[in-house]
Amino acid sequence: MTTATTGRSADGTARSARKPATMAQALNRAMRDAMAEDPAVHVLGEDVGTLGGVFRVTDGLTKEFGEDRCTDTPLAEAGILGTAVGMAMYGLRPVVEMQFDAFAYPAFEQLLSHVAKMRNRTRGKMPLPVTIRVPYGGGIGGVEHHSDSSEAYYMATPGLHVVTPATVADAYGLLRAAIASDDPVVFLEPKRLYWSKADWSPEEPEAVEPIGRARVRRTGTSATLITYGPSVPVCLEAAEAAREEGWDLEVVDLRSLVPFDDETVCASVRRTGRAVVVHESSGFGGPGGEIAARITERCFHHLEAPVLRVAGFDIPYPPPMLERHHLPGVDRVLDAVARLQWEAEWTERPEASGRPGAPERSGR
Amino acid sequence: MTTATTGRSADGTARSARKPATMAQALNRAMRDAMAEDPAVHVLGEDVGTLGGVFRVTDGLTKEFGEDRCTDTPLAEAGILGTAVGMAMYGLRPVVEMQFDAFAYPAFEQLLSHVAKMRNRTRGKMPLPVTIRVPYGGGIGGVEHHSDSSEAYYMATPGLHVVTPATVADAYGLLRAAIASDDPVVFLEPKRLYWSKADWSPEEPEAVEPIGRARVRRTGTSATLITYGPSVPVCLEAAEAAREEGWDLEVVDLRSLVPFDDETVCASVRRTGRAVVVHESSGFGGPGGEIAARITERCFHHLEAPVLRVAGFDIPYPPPMLERHHLPGVDRVLDAVARLQWEAEWTERPEASGRPGAPERSGR
Amino acid sequence: MTVLEQPGAYRPAPPPAWQPRTDPVPLLPDSEPYRLLGTGADLDPGLLRTLYAHLVRGRRYNRQATALTKQGRLAVYPSSTGQEACEVAAALVLREHDWLFPSYRDTLAAVARGMDPAEALGLLRGDWHTGYDPYEHRVAPLSTPLATHLPHAVGLAHAARLKGDDVVALAMVGDGGTSEGDFHEALNFAAVWRTPTVFLVQNNGFAISVPLAKQTAAPSLAHKAVGYGVPGRLVDGNDAAAVHRVLSEAVERARRGEGPTLVEAVTYRIDAHTNADDATRYRGDDEVGAWLEHDPVALLERELTERGLFDDATRDGAHDEAEEMAARLREAMNGDPVLDPMDLFDHVYAEKTTQLGEQAAQLRAELDAENAENAAEGGR
Amino acid sequence: MTVLEQPGAYRPAPPPAWQPRTDPVPLLPDSEPYRLLGTGADLDPGLLRTLYAHLVRGRRYNRQATALTKQGRLAVYPSSTGQEACEVAAALVLREHDWLFPSYRDTLAAVARGMDPAEALGLLRGDWHTGYDPYEHRVAPLSTPLATHLPHAVGLAHAARLKGDDVVALAMVGDGGTSEGDFHEALNFAAVWRTPTVFLVQNNGFAISVPLAKQTAAPSLAHKAVGYGVPGRLVDGNDAAAVHRVLSEAVERARRGEGPTLVEAVTYRIDAHTNADDATRYRGDDEVGAWLEHDPVALLERELTERGLFDDATRDGAHDEAEEMAARLREAMNGDPVLDPMDLFDHVYAEKTTQLGEQAAQLRAELDAENAENAAEGGR
Numbered sequence A, B: 001m002t003t004a005t006t007g008r009s010a011d012g013t014a015r016s017a018r019k020p021a022t023m024a025q026a027l028n029r030a031m032r033d034a035m036a037e038d039p040a041v042h043v044l045g046e047d048v049g050t051l052g053g054v055f056r057v058t059d060g061l062t063k064e065f066g067e068d069r070c071t072d073t074p075l076a077e078a079g080i081l082g083t084a085v086g087m088a089m090y091g092l093r094p095v096v097e098m099q100f101d102a103f104a105y106p107a108f109e110q111l112l113s114h115v116a117k118m119r120n121r122t123r124g125k126m127p128l129p130v131t132i133r134v135p136y137g138g139g140i141g142g143v144e145h146h147s148d149s150s151e152a153y154y155m156a157t158p159g160l161h162v163v164t165p166a167t168v169a170d171a172y173g174l175l176r177a178a179i180a181s182d183d184p185v186v187f188l189e190p191k192r193l194y195w196s197k198a199d200w201s202p203e204e205p206e207a208v209e210p211i212g213r214a215r216v217r218r219t220g221t222s223a224t225l226i227t228y229g230p231s232v233p234v235c236l237e238a239a240e241a242a243r244e245e246g247w248d249l250e251v252v253d254l255r256s257l258v259p260f261d262d263e264t265v266c267a268s269v270r271r272t273g274r275a276v277v278v279h280e281s282s283g284f285g286g287p288g289g290e291i292a293a294r295i296t297e298r299c300f301h302h303l304e305a306p307v308l309r310v311a312g313f314d315i316p317y318p319p320p321m322l323e324r325h326h327l328p329g330v331d332r333v334l335d336a337v338a339r340l341q342w343e344a345e346w347t348e349r350p351e352a353s354g355r356p357g358a359p360e361r362s363g364r
Numbered sequence C, D: 001m002t003v004l005e006q007p008g009a010y011r012p013a014p015p016p017a018w019q020p021r022t023d024p025v026p027l028l029p030d031s032e033p034y035r036l037l038g039t040g041a042d043l044d045p046g047l048l049r050t051l052y053a054h055l056v057r058g059r060r061y062n063r064q065a066t067a068l069t070k071q072g073r074l075a076v077y078p079s080s081t082g083q084e085a086c087e088v089a090a091a092l093v094l095r096e097h098d099w100l101f102p103s104y105r106d107t108l109a110a111v112a113r114g115m116d117p118a119e120a121l122g123l124l125r126g127d128w129h130t131g132y133d134p135y136e137h138r139v140a141p142l143s144t145p146l147a148t149h150l151p152h153a154v155g156l157a158h159a160a161r162l163k164g165d166d167v168v169a170l171a172m173v174g175d176g177g178t179s180e181g182d183f184h185e186a187l188n189f190a191a192v193w194r195t196p197t198v199f200l201v202q203n204n205g206f207a208i209s210v211p212l213a214k215q216t217a218a219p220s221l222a223h224k225a226v227g228y229g230v231p232g233r234l235v236d237g238n239d240a241a242a243v244h245r246v247l248s249e250a251v252e253r254a255r256r257g258e259g260p261t262l263v264e265a266v267t268y269r270i271d272a273h274t275n276a277d278d279a280t281r282y283r284g285d286d287e288v289g290a291w292l293e294h295d296p297v298a299l300l301e302r303e304l305t306e307r308g309l310f311d312d313a314t315r316d317g318a319h320d321e322a323e324e325m326a327a328r329l330r331e332a333m334n335g336d337p338v339l340d341p342m343d344l345f346d347h348v349y350a351e352k353t354t355q356l357g358e359q360a361a362q363l364r365a366e367l368d369a370e371n372a373e374n375a376a377e378g379g380r
């Protein structure tokens, strides 16, 4: 695992230099700084050059570093990722932009059969330090194919790191770490947070935790909301609202889906005894299943209630005018929290004893 | 959901006509019968014609029905599935063969962005009755890219049915149902069961449960093994072996991952109080997470222990000489069963009370 | 005659099963785009008038749809201003039972085929993914993932041919879309199966910001045809008569069972990529200006005038009809559509799964609670 | 000169940014496969002898590897018998710092480049995925997913060129592989970026059971080149001297910075697809027989003889060397490799994740228990 961000770490006294910056700007700066520091870093994708990307995340990079460093490619996603693989084989560190989530699908064979497997295939001789940036998720009124949450596909593919920032500081720090990583990283950028702002200094970006570590964004005692990317602000808002109900919710921002930070997540759930996993992606077969299952495996005896999930419905992403009904919002999160069996605090389970067929104690 | 198989249902007296048949033969017969009954059924794929498929599952179809009904395509999986979409738009019922699991990846964009979404996109006007047959899983000594368990990708895609047989009778019945379905069905064929045999009569195939229903393959009282496809025989073997340990295990064969049969699964787990999910696919982000999470959500108070998972490791599928270390076998299943907290039968949870920060009872 | 059948060719003779079977020479496109307007060619006055009316209407449609984005009535609109000749010709060369496979930019082609403009714009309005029934006008859903609909057009044409139906499928794609693997696979399947499919590439110079020179090094996109054993045709995409002629020939060829054709129409996207795009970032006004002088509507108007076919009635008729269409469209788009969120669960599968049933019940309850709250507030 | 720059071409002149830039005529392949053997052409005797030694060794290698499948020493072997001229020439035209991108059938090319045969066969033996270090001989891992390695060859060549290194990448693919979208995308990227990449298509008549006529309707696969603005060359793939010449020219062209070339070598797969395949299901002996008369080894032997370059020493030298290679290979493959299952966790990531650490511990414990049991049994 790579360590965090650049040498320049945050400094309390530099506070005055901080100005509001958007996540898009922080991402842009991360690429710029990485390119300036390491000539092996190359950016490629559709419209990343002259246009600066449809979200302007690569704005100015071609101007500053030239067309060879930030390159407009032909319109072919498998070709983009496939050539990036070849570039990485020769020692470059390509940063690839997929224009939208659903337009990464043509590159899945390259991703699943090569990017994820090359290091392992060659016993470590041929690592592939490729960063694959994917704007993902909904909430921006995008038409079909522009709002997919595709993280489940990436998570199910051993060999990939899967990272997603929820804050401006993480956008910078995690993208720097992704580019510096010797492993391939699928870097999921929550589209609807591109324009989210925070006070942040490009000159002295604060150090962030490395890839693989979750972060408790809000401490609380009643229950833990486990989330990532676009749903982090939703959960923080829900936690504020929950105070009225008498719940003090803890919010864990996973930051990295792979590697998964069992330690931070389980420590929180063991403390609170209750958990809700929140994400936009469809529930069935989505990340929440994995997360809930592993929490349950590890914290069963600390759980007052089953780990619940609040997720997108099991439907294709809706058209713009209906997306609000699909996206998990504050109310749905609070409804799930309410279903965490507060009345129970149960200490005995009558149905558990004397069940017919309960086995004889085995010797094991 | 479509109903089961053909009109001709099993009949006790016809038993004498049954002869040993392999799963591959039953699949072949299913396509043959479907093609004979319905001229809209077309088979297409690489080498499905003259050769009869690399596993001979389409053997004889071109001879019997002609090249227009069972067609050798150019070597391009996205093209195969894409043309099948067009054929289905015109009222045909294409049955597509992907030669191996990993070679379905080039067709993922077609699958995820069109096949899964066309009915919904057109408000039901343009359903796509396409069956996508994918030989999957390992255990046959296949070199790289020939043993992937890719079901997690399909499960995470709303709009697809995902079906996988574990018996000869189901191979026939479920494939007939898949071809008869007005929805797209990803039909996962466990490669290592192609040559598994059972007494079976092609003339009077027994009726099987429809797509969407799980089947209890072995009743038991101590714990439930939940599994599908290639791991069903492993679990049945484990259940036999478990008798020595004093455990009477129930084995549920899911048959259909989407739609998921919560009813059958939960009924079993509620009865036994303990469950292990078993599959070959990598554990992290694999089907087991979803299955364990939904069982826990629905049966929490019936559970004596967390639902455990026995799965492939979180690694690229190993080379032939090492695959046995990766595949979940009887021993690993038994080890998991042993970890189901038999000693506990716990009825109180001291750590649950008096937890610091346990919330005040809310009014809700 | 194939290259390997030529006298003195390679020995031993390759086994028949895999002999290349196409003579490359007739497949090669002309060395410059085919034109009819301004050449004095023999042209049907009725066709010219029909094309003109459609072009005027098409231009108005583009203007109106763009205006609707400014009023927030469309989520987004990719304008085909400047490309109306291609859009219109693609629709007019087809018969009733033929199929059109539009790309995301090609709502105008659907409208020219007879679809109600408001229906054609459903996806871009954002009330549902496809706003129309594809079977009504035999127009496939607009394809947003570029080039992915090309194999659909091949498969549909293949199915129709197997059934013995007289159906041609015409599929539209952009210059950028030709770089996708799907383009390649579709052309190849069509060629091998000799399906009645016509591929129309609108080379409008850009894929969003990326100019053609960064997209391909080919002599022309039509030259790609030869690699599939398919004839390639290069046509001036702003010359409505020429596009109509070339596409008609391709459609008739397909109808005769002679297989697919690849047509490249050289044109230019006058507007930005969509209303959300800023074209000044990647091209200059002079470039746009040069193309405005080769405007498809103006070219045809000039031709009609030169042939003495243009009078006030013709012009006014076309413009009045266009204004009527625009007014109807404005009216249809004015006001919020009434949508039922419960539809979200109805078409995922033929029948709702248990799980979707549960989720629908959840949303139903939420909506009921919302309504009750609203009613309570209203009642106060 | 591009078609649009020709006199009298289309007006207004298309904006420079998207002018097609290639003249198609020089891109078109010859009308029949290029040959040198039997033509009396001026050929370097040293090269002919080198090629001969390699062909004999290559043939022996194919035979030996096939035999190893029968003894259960290889999981599977896709033989290149009949295609040795292509395999060998592909390796010999490259310099030390160049890169070879083989397809799954091309272990012989890796061997001809200097790789130890046992290493080249690692994947097919089944002890690991790639049995060799790609950087040692600059041979990319064998690519099983067809055509997916072609963009890798483009990317690597592109990277080398950007770094100013004198590196050419030569990528091998089958006739079937040309139908994949990756082929198309790779050729296009290479052409647009003018990367020093040579694409060698071995057209051996079949993709498993599917004959070329069901794969493409193109005049030849080399004709696909023109659609990318790349020169296409058609060569007799069983004529080692011709393949060597055509590939050398393509490699030198790439080295000069003139961009990629697509070479189609017409050859034939004499053996079944792999040892697991039954070729009698899809082709007759007569077809194979015709090609046996055009065997690459025999053709070269005849040429050497006719030129008075063939004597017992030449023949015996080549055969002895081949036998030695085969004996070494047998020995290397004889016996079971000692594998450590714990390796399964070591290369998934640069560092093991916590989860992989846990899983490794689980397997370690299982293996220890197994060993303890075995030891206990052994001790009895």
Ligand SMILES: Cc1ncc(C[n+]2csc(CCOP(=O)(O)OP(=O)(O)O)c2C)c(N)n1
Pocket: A046, A075, A099, A103, A106, C105, C144, C145, C146, C173, C174, C175, C176, C177, C178, C204, C206, C207, C208, C269, C273
């Ligand atoms: C597979 C895919 N990749 C990327 C996109 C995003 N995208 C939408 S339009 C466009 C440019 C298309 O250019 P072209 O094919 O020339 O069509 P035009 O816009 O000029 O009509 C891109 C890259 C997409 N829709 N689909």
Ligand SMILES: Cc1ncc(C[n+]2csc(CCOP(=O)(O)OP(=O)(O)O)c2C)c(N)n1
Pocket: B046, B075, B099, B103, B106, D105, D144, D145, D146, D173, D174, D175, D176, D177, D178, D204, D206, D207, D208, D269, D273
């Ligand atoms: C993407 C992909 N699809 C399918 C396969 C299965 N497969 C292996 S070899 C082969 C035929 C290859 O034919 P060709 O490209 O002509 O190469 P050849 O075998 O003749 O050397 C097929 C279909 C594969 N390896 N990769």
Ligand SMILES: [Mg+2]
Pocket: C174, C175, C176, C202, C203, C204, C205, C206, C207, C208
């Ligand atoms: Mg364009």
Ligand SMILES: [Mg+2]
Pocket: D174, D175, D176, D202, D203, D204, D205, D206, D207, D208
């Ligand atoms: Mg071949």
